[in-house]
């Protein structure tokens with residue numbers, strides 16, 4: 592074995608020794624308590640069927656600045672801007688790309704980025720690509736944020752998620768906005784897990800609270816509750832022009848194929864006509880929370896589709912998830928290093944299509960008495 596292969600083999604062995612080895616798994620026919628398809632839109636054929644426009648051109652044929660900017664793409668962006676009550680929307684190929692594109696290009700050398708300690712990996716990676724100084728603040732703690740802001744230099748950029756991906760809990764958006772406006776800091780909100788679930792038509796938490804004017808930029812992603820793919824950055828028209836000019840994750844990549852772009856609009860139109868899905872999901876979330884209230888597990892308080900039971904230890908969390916899967920329920924463990932050691936968990940995703948009977952079965956399989 593050559594030195595390079597030996598090096599990667601050693602790193603893999605290290606993961607195995609830490610019980611944190613990741614393996615791809617083919618989805619089987621278990622009851623879904625792990626996907627981000629919160630509203631069941633991924634299997635709505637009306638959204639994903641190919642139509643005439645797509646029959647003509649499937650692939651985008653180039654980056655948006657070369658040959659990949661189709662009339663349909665700009666129409667979808669205008670539609671999404673209106674849907675999310677924003678001045679403009681710019682499509683990125685995924686939420687990961689959008690965060691890389693925003694955080695690597697907006698903050699400049701001499702600026703300061705301050706981010707919630709539980710921020711998603713895509714934002715961390717974007718921050719690593721920027722030349723700005725960066726600091727984390729204690730999760731959801733606005734006074735800790737204020738302490739960090741006081742020492743910040745240059746333009747100040749604050750990064751939060753409205754619903755945190757690993758805990759499912761909510762950011763204190765109104766308090767964050769107060770701190771940001773006191774220090775003239777720009778708040779950027781990743782709404783990946785709030786889109787589709789909060790707001791009258793799934794516009795996210797920022798719109799639910801009427802804060803869209805207060806926030807500098809929002810990232811809405813469509814691979815989760817919208818059952819599709821891709822993302823938009825929402826904000827001022829100048830922000831859109833800036834990203835088109837400076838965001839390398841936007842500039843140097845082939846645009847999404849047209850079916851993905853058109854599916855974004857179809858998924859939003861579908862949800863606007865079927866908002867009962869959101870109500871059904873909320874009812875199931877309340878049902879689940881009532882049922883687990885008295886369990887002995889440490890529970891992360893969450894109003895979202897993501898509900899977590901803390902099971903410290905990679906081995907323990909994996910073992911419990913395996914047992915539950917063997918009983919027919921697809922629940923995945925979230926292990927260190929994705930979450931800090933000791934915070935390993937079962938991350939249960941609830942969906943509008945789950946039933947109360949399925950939830951009862953899952954709770955029994957976890958070992959909580961009903």
Ligand SMILES: Cc1ncc(COP(=O)(O)O)c(C=O)c1O
Nearest residue numbers: 685686687711713756783812814
């Ligand atoms: C908070 C958050 N932001 C961004 C992303 C990335 O979005 P996408 O899956 O569209 O790349 C995710 C997905 O894991 C996420 O949880």
